[in-house]
Amino acid sequence: xxxxxxxxxxxxxxxxxxxxxxxxxxxxxxxxxxxxxxxxxxxxxxxxxxxxxxxxxxxxxxxxxxxxxxxxxxxxxxxxxxxxxxxxxxxxxxxxxxxxxxxxxxxxxxxxxxxxxxxxxxxxxxxxxxxxxxxxxxxxxxxxxxxxxxxxxxxxxxxxxxxxxxxxxxxxxxxxxxxxxxxxxxxxxxxxxxxxxxxxxxxxxxxxxxxxxxxxxxxxxxxxxxxxxxxxxxxxxxxxxxxxxxxxxxxxxxxxxxxxxxxxxxxxxxxxxxxxxxxxxxxxxxxxxxxxxxxxxxxxxxxxxxxxxxxxxxxxxxxxxxxx
Amino acid sequence: xxxxxxxxxxxxxxxxxxxxxxxxxxxxxxxxxxxxxxxxxxxxxxxxxxxxxxxxxxxxxxxxxxxxxxxxxxxxxxxxxxxxxxxxxxxxxxxxxxxxxxxxxxxxxxxxxxxxxxxxxxxxxxxxxxxxxxxxxxxxxxxxxxxxxxxxxxxxxxxxxxxxxxxxxxxxxxxxxxxxxxxxxxxxxxxxxxxxxxxxxxxxxxxxxxxxxxxxxxxxxxxxxxxxxxxxxxxxxxxxxxxxxxxxxxxxxxxxxxxxxxxxxxxxxxxxx
Amino acid sequence: xxxxxxxxxxxxxxxxxxxxxxxxxxxxxxxxxxxxxxxxxxxxxxxxxxxxxxxxxxxxxxxxxxxxxxxxxxxxxxxxxxxxxxxxxxxxxxxxxxxxxxxxxxxxxxxxxxxxxxxxxxxxxxxxxxxxxxxxxxxxxxxxxxxxxxxxxxxxxxxxxxxxxxxxxxxxxxxxxxxxxxxxxxxxxxxxxxxxxxxxxxxxxxxxxxxxxxxxxxxxxxxxxxxxxxxxxxxxxxx
Numbered sequence: 050x051x052x053x054x055x056x057x058x059x060x061x062x063x064x065x066x067x068x069x070x071x072x073x074x075x076x077x078x079x080x081x082x083x084x085x086x087x088x089x090x091x092x093x094x095x096x097x098x099x100x101x102x103x104x105x106x107x108x109x110x111x112x113x114x115x116x117x118x119x120x121x122x123x124x125x126x127x128x129x130x131x132x133x134x135x136x137x138x139x140x141x142x143x144x145x146x147x148x149x150x151x152x153x154x155x156x157x158x159x160x161x162x163x164x165x166x167x168x169x170x171x172x173x174x175x176x177x178x179x180x181x182x183x184x185x186x187x188x189x190x191x192x193x194x195x196x197x198x199x200x201x202x203x204x205x206x207x208x209x210x211x212x213x214x215x216x217x218x219x220x221x222x223x224x225x226x227x228x229x230x231x232x233x234x235x236x237x238x239x240x241x242x243x244x245x246x247x248x249x250x251x252x253x254x255x256x257x258x259x260x261x262x263x264x265x266x267x268x269x270x271x272x273x274x275x276x277x278x279x280x281x282x283x284x285x286x287x288x289x290x291x292x293x294x295x296x297x298x299x300x301x302x303x304x305x306x307x308x309x310x311x312x313x314x315x316x317x318x319x320x321x322x323x324x325x326x327x328x329x330x331x332x333x334x335x336x337x338x339x340x341x342x343x344x345x346x347x348x349x350x351x352x353x354x355x356x357x358x359x360x361x362x363x364x365x366x367x368x369x370x371x372x373x
Numbered sequence: 374x375x376x377x378x379x380x381x382x383x384x385x386x387x388x389x390x391x392x393x394x395x396x397x398x399x400x401x402x403x404x405x406x407x408x409x410x411x412x413x414x415x416x417x418x419x420x421x422x423x424x425x426x427x428x429x430x431x432x433x434x435x436x437x438x439x440x441x442x443x444x445x446x447x448x449x450x451x452x453x454x455x456x457x458x459x460x461x462x463x464x465x466x467x468x469x470x471x472x473x474x475x476x477x478x479x480x481x482x483x484x485x486x487x488x489x490x491x492x493x494x495x496x497x498x499x500x501x502x503x504x505x506x507x508x509x510x511x512x513x514x515x516x517x518x519x520x521x522x523x524x525x526x527x528x529x530x531x532x533x534x535x536x537x538x539x540x541x542x543x544x545x546x547x548x549x550x551x552x553x554x555x556x557x558x559x560x561x562x563x564x565x566x567x568x569x570x571x572x573x574x575x576x577x578x579x580x581x582x583x584x585x586x587x588x589x590x591x592x593x594x595x596x597x598x599x600x601x602x603x604x605x606x607x608x609x610x611x612x613x614x615x616x617x618x619x620x621x622x623x624x625x626x627x628x629x630x631x632x633x634x635x636x637x638x639x640x641x642x643x644x645x646x
Numbered sequence: 647x648x649x650x651x652x653x654x655x656x657x658x659x660x661x662x663x664x665x666x667x668x669x670x671x672x673x674x675x676x677x678x679x680x681x682x683x684x685x686x687x688x689x690x691x692x693x694x695x696x697x698x699x700x701x702x703x704x705x706x707x708x709x710x711x712x713x714x715x716x717x718x719x720x721x722x723x724x725x726x727x728x729x730x731x732x733x734x735x736x737x738x739x740x741x742x743x744x745x746x747x748x749x750x751x752x753x754x755x756x757x758x759x760x761x762x763x764x765x766x767x768x769x770x771x772x773x774x775x776x777x778x779x780x781x782x783x784x785x786x787x788x789x790x791x792x793x794x795x796x797x798x799x800x801x802x803x804x805x806x807x808x809x810x811x812x813x814x815x816x817x818x819x820x821x822x823x824x825x826x827x828x829x830x831x832x833x834x835x836x837x838x839x840x841x842x843x844x845x846x847x848x849x850x851x852x853x854x855x856x857x858x859x860x861x862x863x864x865x866x867x868x869x870x871x872x873x874x875x876x877x878x879x880x881x882x883x884x885x
Contacts, residue, residue, distance in 0.1 A: 051735045051767045054640045061636040064629070068458065075459025078452055079516050079598065279447060283598075549729040552697055552717055554789070555742065563742050567733040644733045644769040 088118045089287060092130040092142040095123060096246050096317050096327070098165055098272055098335055099143045102298045104312050111294045117287060126226060127199055128152075134159055134277055140284075141276050141291060145200040145244070149275050150350045153368055154359035160281040161369045163292045163335055164342035165272030166299075169263030170330040171245035172200065172270040174208055175233065175252070176260045182239065185212030185261060188219055191239035194232055197223040200270050201242035203349050206356055207266050208242070216356075233257075244270060246319060249326040269345055274335070281370050289372055292335055299333035337372045432614045437621060440614035449603070454622065457588060457599040460516065461626075464523025465584045469577065472528040476535025476576075480569070481561075493532060501525045502590055509594070519591040519599075526587035527580040534576025538569030571645065574638050581630040585623060600626075648711060650675035650825055651696070651793070656705035658691050665691040667849045668705070673842075676823045678816075678860070680840030682833050682878060688849040689829045690797055696827065697723050697795050709793070722791035724799040728782040730770040737766040740785050749788075756784040759818070776807035783815065787822075794819060796828040800835070812839055816861075833878045837871045845881050852885050 089112065093099035099121065102108035109119040122139055124130040127148025133139045135157040143165075152159060174193070176182040182191070185208055195201040202223075209216065224232055226247065233241040234255055241251070251257040263270045274291065281288060302309045306328055314324045343365050350363040414434050420426045421433035428436070444450035475493065479486045504525060512518035542565050550564045592601025600619050607615030653671035657664065666688040673679050681689040694700045696707055698718035707714045709721075730739050740753035757763050760780040770778055779799055786794060796815070800808045816839055819826045830836050836843050841860045845853045855878065859870040 050772070051769065052643055054643065057636055057640050061633055061640065064633055064636075068462065068629075068633075071455050072459040072462040075455030075457065076463075079456045079459055279449075283449065283452075545725065545727060545729050546731065548699060549723070549725065550742075552699055552721075552723050553742070553785075554717070554719055559742065563734075564731065567731070570733070642733075644771065 087116065088120055089141065089291070090120045090122060090139045091291075092122050092124050092133055092139040094126065094130070094143065096313060097143050098295060098299060098333065100316065101302050101309065101312070101333070102295055104316050105298055105301065107301075108294045108298055111297075112290060115290055117290070126196065131157060131159075134275065137277060140280050141274055141288075143272055143274055146269075146271055146273065146346060147200045147203050147349055147353070149273060149368075150346065150353055150363055150365070151359055153350075153363045153365075154353070154361045158278040159275045159368060160278045161273055161338050161343070161346070161365070162276050162281055162288045162372065163274035163295070164338055165274075165336075166332050166334040167263070167269035167271060168244065168331050169266075169269050171248055171262070171327055172204060172243070172268065173248060173259035173262035173266075174205065175241045175243060175248055175257045176239065177233075177236070178256050178258050180239065182260060185209070185214065188212075188240055188260075189214060190219065192220040192222055192237070193240040193242060194222050194224050194229040194238040195242040196225055196229065200244060200268075202358065203352060204263065204266060204268050204270065205242040206352055207268055208261050210352075211266060245327040245331070246313075246317060246323060249323045250319060253320060253323045253326060271342060271345065272335075273342070273346075278368070285370070285372060288370070292337055292372070295335040299335050302328075302333045338369050343369055430613060432617055436614050437617045441618050441621075444603075444615070444618070450618075453598055453600050453603050454626075457592065457601070458626070460519050460591075460599065461523060461584050461588050464520045464588070465527050465580060467520065468524030468527030469531045469580045471524070472531025472533075472576070472580070473535050473573070475528075476532045476573075477539060479532075480536045480539025481565075490536075493529075497529045497533070501529075501587065505591070505594055519588070522591045523584055523587045526583040530579035530583055531573075531576045534572045534579065535569065538572025538576075539565060541572070542568040571638075571642055574634065574642065577637070578631065578634040581634055582627070585627050585630070589623060649673060650677075650710065652708045653692070653696070654706050654708070656692075656695065656702040656707060658688075658695060658700065659703045664849050666695075669851045671844065671851065671854070673825060673827065675825055677842055678819060678826045678828070678840045679842045679844060680828045680830060680836035681844045681846055682830055682836045683846035683852075683882060685831060687846045689844075689846045692846070693723075693795050693797055693827060693829045696793075697721050699723075718793070720791060721793040721795050722786040722789065723795045723797060724779075724782050724786050726798040726801045728770070728775075728778040728799075730778055730781055730785075732770055735767050735769055736762060736773070736781050739770065739781060740788050752788065753784070756787055757781075760784050760814070774807075775803055776811060779803065779811060780814070783811075783818075787818065790822075792825060794824050794826045796826065796830075798830055801830075801832075808835075815839070833875050833882070837875050837878065843874075843878060845878060845885070847882060847885065853881050 091099055093103065099108075100123075103121045112119045122133070124133065124142075127142075127144040128151070130139070130142040130144055131148050131152035134142050135152065141162075149159060149161065174185075174188075176188075182188060188209075193205060195205050205221070206216070209219065222232070222238055224238075226243075229238070229241055229243070230247065230251075232238045233251065240260065241247075243251075248257075248259060252259065274295075276284075276288065310321065310324045310328050313319070313328065314321050317324065346365040350359070350365055353359045354362055417426075417431070418434045421428050421431060421436075432440075441450060475489065479490050479493070501522065504522065508518045508522055512521060546564050546568065547560065550560045555563065588599070589601045589604075592599040593605040600622055604616055604619035607613075607619070649672040651671075651673040653669050656666060656669045658666040669688075669692060671692075681692060683689045691700070695702050696709075696714065696718065698714050698716050698721070701715065709718065731742075734743055737750065737753050737757065740756065741749045744750075754763070754766065757766050760783065762777060762780055762784070765773060765777065765781075770781065773781065782799065800811050803811060812835065815826070818824070828836065828839060837857060837860070839860065841857050843855045843857055844851055845855070855874070857871075857874060859867045859874065861867075862870075
């Protein structure tokens with residue numbers, strides 16, 4: 050007896066229809082990561098690695114060729130970047146070594162994806178020359194400016210620790226960058242823990258010197274690239290490209306220091322001497338995360354926890370992506 | 374038609390006492406295939422809950438489901454399933470389609486057979502997964518490499534079964550068709566294709582199986598998305614829950630494709646039983 | 647008078663083996679011819695050449711004074727195996743799945759004649775051997791053939807079904823005046839159905855006998871037919 054199998058036909062074609070729709074979405078997604086453009090938003094701070102990439106332009110072009118439109122967003126400091134990262138308005142952020150730790154402690158889901166070279170020579174504690182402050186112990190009873198939750202805080206604490214001083218031996222003043230700059234220039238604070246280009250600037254224009262720098266403190270003050278954890282997991286290919294092309298710019302920067310100086314000078318609106326000082330005391334690079342870098346971060350996390358800057362223990366290794 | 378219906382009614386009335394019995398038996402027959410999978414899952418859950426099995430190596434089904442839910446909420450699960458399904462389908466359509474066409478052409482034309490068949494038979498014996506390095510070198514690690522691999526995997530079962538189906542058509546039926554004045558086209562449509570259909574659908578079933586196994590391997594070797602990738606990625610981080618989730622998804626997708634193939638057989642081969 | 651079908655000096659050689667040697671035959675329009683002989687005697691080969699399924703090595707076959715050189719469009723064959731298409735229903739087997747209304751109506755009428763109406767939507771596998779052969783017969787009659795070629799179509803049926811089929815074929819071919827050629831190894835079947843009997847042995851046409859008693863239903867007719875059966879068997883064995 051012939052049966053028209055109407056129900057079976059409806060069933061099987063419906064199933065195939067659903068299958069095709071799902072596959073279509075898969076196609077959109079698979080090709081969406083490959084050919085159609087996707088916007089990647091990158092947060093950076095003035096004069097940092099991404100700023101070089103942004104100014105040079107090659108980075109965005111190469112990413113465009115791979116199907117990604119790059120948008121750069123400038124931030125004043127790391128904590129602002131971390132907030133933007135937490136609410137999803139940026140996909141990558143170039144930060145110093147501490148904002149990530151404090152953000153992790155406050156529950157931001159972020160992943161370290163890349164590490165930069167050491168900036169130890171450009172970071173340190175600034176004092177004015179001729180004020181009789183020649184060693185860390187001379188800072189006893191003095192006022193030191195820093196920015197809370199940034200590398201300057203870590204560096205400062207590390208420096209005090211190394212000199213055998215406690216935080217009660219000095220007056221610590223947390224100021225934001227511009228306020229601190231003014232306070233230091235006007236002599237309202239005796240010392241200022243900071244990094245390039247502010248340090249070079251002060252050294253060149255304010256007759257200041259670095260009392261201690263990162264190298265003497267064993268503080269590398271690296272740059273890191275972080276991304277929201279979910280984004281990092283889903284976009285390894287993008288991250289690989291970001292690291293690759295960023296590092297290409299870094300290699301270019303190492304080879305073309307005079308061009309870099311001109312570029313940064315224009316960008317940062319600083320004196321040539323300042324930029325030269327900054328550029329010449331560091332090398333640039335951007336690589337995938339390394340165990341050494343993670344260990345440095347963990348050191349910061351431990352110190353911050355001990356100093357009760359953060360209230361939660363942070364296991365940095367749980368928030369790192371080692372890309373192949 | 375009326376006669377038939379009355380005939381059926383007659384049959385049914387004479388077997389009324391059997392009907393209820395048969396009905397419950399049929400219900401049982403439907404449940405029977407689920408017996409082993411369901412009891413395995415229950416056993417598994419119990420074994421993990423009572424710590425008979427170390428849950429860090431074999432997570433409980435409930436944990437696997439919970440992992441599935443959380444991956445779904447993050448959007449990762451759907452995305453990877455969609456992408457895997459896309460790769461599988463496109464590979465299947467391209468490979469299966471070429472296999473079908475090649476099988477038809479070689480089955481129907483002696484010249485084509487003489488030219489192509491020995492080459493195809495030779496290539497057939499290369500395990501298609503051995504082509505992964507070649508694929509990566511030639512096509513990179515993009516979509517085309519994975520899709521091509523699936524396509525190659527699907528091509529041969531489809532080719533062999535189609536070819537076999539076409540060449541083993543009962544010669545008497547073809548002779549009958551010719552002597553009854555059927556054109557070549559009608560001969561193909563009314564006799565050769567329907568006759569080869571069981572074999573072709575068998576090829577579809579095999580190809581669907583190969584499609585999934587090839588895709589798993591392709592995605593574990595080089596991918597940044599898809600179920601296979603999810604599984605390899607989870608393996609790197611010893612995330613057993615995700616690994617088991619991926620295995621389950623593969624099992625379900627495999628079952629789904631089998632259901633489709635089986636339903637096609639039930640629809641288009643119902644004359645066989 | 648011109649004969650409807652003539653077989654002139656036809657031989658068929660397969661490689662080194664002669665299947666039929668120098669056959670000559672004349673068939674009147676509307677007659678019922680039976681070709682009898684042992685298996686392998688060449689009777690099926692002769693029928694297949696008339697159907698145009700095979701070509702003679704030498705000689706020619708003419709139908710309506712035209713040489714048969716390819717598939718014979720006026721002829722329809724029935725084979726021992728019914729050769730129904732298992733994926734088509736009974737009625738679809740008659741029309742080859744055509745949706746044409748007229749064809750379908752004709753198929754229904756033929757199925758009615760064959761008393762198969764109630765099975766028209768069944769697949770052939772559900773039918774008995776006799777029913778299947780009736781479907782095959784209906785299919786052969788679909789295009790109103792002039793010539794019906796029967797290649798032992800009843801060989802596989804049980805005796806009773808066979809008798810019924812014989813009557814059915816006779817009735818239809820008589821009514822529609824279809825020239826019929828039946829290949830059979832069953833001599834009594836041949837004598838019961840045909841008015842002319844061709845005896846084939848060792849690839850040659852041995853004898854052609856008229857059977858004036860075909861369809862004669864009295865005592866004498868039956869007796870004469872039995873005698874004829876004896877005679878034919880005698881020729882097959884000793885001729």
